[in-house]
Amino acid sequence: MAIFDLRLQEVHDKLKGGEISAAELTDASYKRIAETEPKIKAFITLDEERARTGAADLDNKLKDGSERGLLFALPAGVKDNIVTEGLLTTCGSQFLSNYNPIYDATVVSKLKTAGSVTVGKLNMDEFAMGGSNENSSYYPVRNPWNTEYVPGGSSGGSAASVAAGQVYFALGSDTGGSIRQPAAYCGIVGLKPTYGLVSRFGLVAFASSLDQIGPLTKNVEDSAYVLQAIAGYDAMDSTSANVDIPDYVSALSGDVKGLRIGVPKEYMGEGIDPKVKEAVLAALKVYESLGATWEEVSMPHTEYAIATYYLLASSEASSNLARFDGVRYGVRADNPDNLLDLYRKSRSQGFGPEVKRRIMLGTYALSSGYYDAYYLKAQKVRTLIKRDFDEAFKKYDVLIGPTAPTTAFKIGEQVGDPLTMYMNDICTVPVSLAGVPAMSIPCGFADGLPVGLQIIGKAFDERTMLRAAYAFEQHTDFHKQRPQL
Structure with missing residues (x-):
């Protein structure tokens, strides 16, 4: 695992100096996967033959001596709801167990342009619906720090794979915390960009107004490099923001003197593990020692965030998942009596219980007579939640709090209690509703399991957020600690 403990820059220097080859990096990745995969189950599909062929091609390119980017030849994993040409994209669902896309998502195309090697597709909660990865229709992912515990979700496979040293970085998707929460549970860095900064073209939609692709890495510097590679306007995505992309890496100065930090009291109250x-609080003392200031701030509409999120996300899921009907793509039920029976049987057999639960909730919220009372009301509350952030950012440069109210919980402990499971998103959901960027970085341990610190930034101000995260990381060593699998 030693080579996988290096920063991207260090690996790049070794590649450039001829100390290691692309083929050797790919070999190391698959060797580590073979060693650890029986324990953590992070992958659904591996792409070994194409990855090795691609690595050999990259080695030939290295010989010409031209300058290569920092992601060049690095083994990466892609969450299984991001489409990959010629490589199964199942969304963790039996419904798409035979779906072989004919195109790449924009982010996958950008990684190919950067020269990274996709080693496989990572396990996830079915259609990104879940916070523990127990909703995968294949098998649950296990936390590398303790395999009796969940890795978080829905990007649990992405987080576990990076934490276990199977890949250098992974792509995940975040709808209500699905990058940040598993990053916290697995003791790595997970970044949800501002909504619209990274193209969603080729991301299988769950809730289109919330979904956002982002990187999971071992440290903040690597996160900045990956974000630099995948951010940018895309004409194929109608929600893509046409904004200038700054140099994120140059923001990593380590200097936070004068930084104004707001700490939402609602994120530190009842329900947060002591x-x-x-x-x-110990992390905030580190910031104080570096010259930053912090004070408590109120985000008064936080208490409505969970209800608002699950109404809106479920409503959008009901609409988005209507396309899975057993006719156009995906698995089709055998021997239906008629067209309606085909729809019913295909959806009954293809979707798991959590997906069905959210489809039914969303369909109800959008139905005649209930639309105004539920969906429209939730949209109005979403505006109020966004205003809370707008007001806070008039005074503060970043907001800081816990990523999740607890550390990881045991597999099977909450799977039968969806309301308790939903409440695990209390610190991440408001950020998603507001569309602002946030990231989780390791800030400690509790009972041997990692604790995540959430840093929230202003819209399209990932630079300040990354600067704050990097400064903390440079004065602590939590990110250097690795699980012993």
Whole structure:
């Protein structure tokens, strides 16, 4: 695992100096996967033959001596709801167990342009619906720090794979915390960009107004490099923001003197594990020692965020998942009596219980007579939640709090209690509703499991957020600690 503990820059220098080849990096990745995959189950599909062929081609390119980017030849994993040409994209669902896309998502195309090697597709909660990765229709992912515990979700495979040293970085998707929460549970860095900064073209939609692709990495510097590669306007995505992309890496100065930090009191109140709160307060003391200032701020509409999120996300899921009907693509039920029976049987057999639960909730919220009372009301509350952030950012440069109210929980412990499971998103969901960027970085341990610190930035101000995260990381060593699988 030693080579996978290096920063991207260090690996790049070794490649450039001829100390290691692309083929050797790919070999190391698959060797590590073979060693650890029986324990953590991070992947659904591996792409070994194409990855090795691609690595050999990259080695030939290295010989010409031209300058290559920092992601060149690095083994990466892609969450299985991001389409990959010629490589199964299942969304963790039996419904798409035979779906072989004929095109690449924009982010996958950008990684190919950068020269990274996709080693496979990562396990996830079915259609990105879940917070523990127990909703995968294949098998649950396990936390590398303790395989009796969940890795978080829905990007649990992405987080576990990076934490276990199977890949250098992974792509995940975040709808209500699905990058940040598993990053916190697995002790790595997970970044959800501003909505619209990274193209969603080729991301299988769950809730289109919330979904956003982002990187999961071992440290903040690597996160900045990957974000640099995947950010940017895309005409294929109608929600893509046409904004200038700054140099994120140059923001990593380590200097946060004068940084104004707001700490939402609602993220530190009832329901937050005392050990998690203690780790966050210790992190704030580190910032104080570096010359930053912090004070408590109120985000008064936080208490409505969970209800608002699950109404809106479920409503959008009901609409988006209507396309899975057993006719156009995906698995089709055998021997239907008629067209309606084909729809019913295909959807009954193809979707798992959590997906069905959210489709039914969303369909109800959008139905005649209930639309105004539920969906429209939730949209109005979403505006109020966004205003909370707008007001806070008039005074503060970043907001900081816990990523999740607790550390990872045991597999099977909450799977039968969806309301408790939903409440695990209380710290991440408001950020998604507001569309602002946020990232989780390791800030401590509680009972041997990692604790995540959430840093929230202003819209399209990932630079300040990354600067704050990097400064903390440079004065602590939590990100250097690795699980012993």
